[in-house]
Amino acid sequence: MTRKIRRLWFVVIFIACFGTAIGLILRAFSSDIVFFVTPSQIVFSPLSYHRVVKLGGMVVAGSVHWKKHTETPTVTFDVTDGLKAITVIYRGILPDLFREGQSVVVIGTTTPQHTFIASEVLAKHDETYMPKEVADALRKSGKWDPRFGPPPSDIR
């Protein structure tokens, strides 16, 4: 074994050990690294009402209601992961991408009434990019993938 090969083995073993250590750490903290929890996770294992959590899911179609009794609009909507839905109450300005069928992440706390008081609403978009004409054509030909949310012509 030449000195170069020995040094190469040292580097390989170093990276393997270090990588394993980092991998185990990430595995151990996996539940903290996830950016949001789903509605069913909150329903099945209720959290303390004071803890700030991030709730992620899809805005249920037809569940968005606006109340404008002050300057800032208050909006309620349901967030679902397909299994359970939680009603979210938010007062403030929503991001541009917010709409029914869109994925969102809301930051706030749960209440004993099984609602969610949000202090911040973030819109999440998917990895699909296409011009509006293509989206319209897909919808006309009936090839629209419901994973992308409602067809573009139904928006606004």
Add this chain to the structure above:
Amino acid sequence: MTRSLLPPRSSSTLQGNVFSRFFHYYANPGRFLHMGTRVQPYLTYSALFFTFIGLVWGLFFSPPDWQQGDTVRIMYVHVPTAILASSGYAALALCGLFSLVWQHPLANLAAAEIGPVGACATALCLVTGSLWGKPMWGTYWVWDARLTSVLILFFLYLGHISLIHAFEDQQHGYQAAAILALAGVIDLPIIKFSVDWWNTLHQPDSITLTKAPTISSSMLWPLAFSMVGFFLGFCAIVLARLRAAILERRIRNLLFPSHHQPFNSR
């Protein structure tokens, strides 16, 4: 002139397979300088050509996205810089490997020149991503796995740059930086797979090796030109910096022969 300083071609280093022959042949700084000077204009002009076409096409002539509108155009800068950030660090780690294992005389110089360019690409990626995040997600920054792992990459670059200059003995600095570069390589798969392993606010990759791209071809083409242009530009800047570093080292050795710094002294 540089040619006359070169050792004869039939030296013992030219044995072995094509791979090791190539690396041993260009291990000689003089030969590398000669090749680099010839390659530089092609690299620079093709980089400008591809970047110009990619950016003009992407920023002015590509269609707006069906849900993001014109904001999607940030992609034509954000994605190429993100790819450069990761591949630049992979190059840094490769230099570290060549420096520690084979003691390649150019590996340390190359690592020192790649570091700042890669750090700039990562900073540009973080800034454009942040500017894209505000109108689309509703926030400049969140601590999700993808964003955090790229921020760690940026700090790894900064650590590498400062480690190189942290020691009285330059060789110690190179060695410490090479070890950091190799250790930090763990961050690259974390960045790549963060969007698959954990749920994140950042969307998964649109272009993957295994599946068809989920991006319309009218947007994929300008993006491809932009990516090639940025990549060639990165190579052109690193090559120019590396050539300057070799010349600088030579001039210093000529002016101050008593402080002679060989290209690899161990």
